[in-house]
Amino acid sequence: MSYKEGVFETIENIDEIANAKNDKDRTNAMSKNTPGAIANRLLENYIDVVTDPKNFANARQSIDTITNIIKDKLLPSL
Structure with missing residues (x-):
């Protein structure tokens, strides 16, 4: 698990990533996150x-x- 300054790193913009209309938008949204997150x-x-x-x-x-x-395992119990 990755921590930055003692804080667990999480993906910040999960909605933006999930709702991306194409791969380019998804890649741009993912690039805003750290590799640790x-x-x-x-x-x-x-x-x-x-x-x-x-x-x-x-x-x-x-x-x-x-x-x-x-x-x-299953049939004998039936």
Whole structure:
């Protein structure tokens, strides 16, 4: 996490970035933020995904892996 003068850096103009009409406007809005603030936002998003109970790493594996998990763990309980 990045801090500047003891303050956690955050993206200041998130609405401007989200509402940008094209890539040029979005790039201009993002350039107003520090690299630390952008890195913090990416880390926050990553942590949100990793800690979400609805997300599990095995879902990113092959379909056979998921099928075996469903057969072995879910179906017996039904």
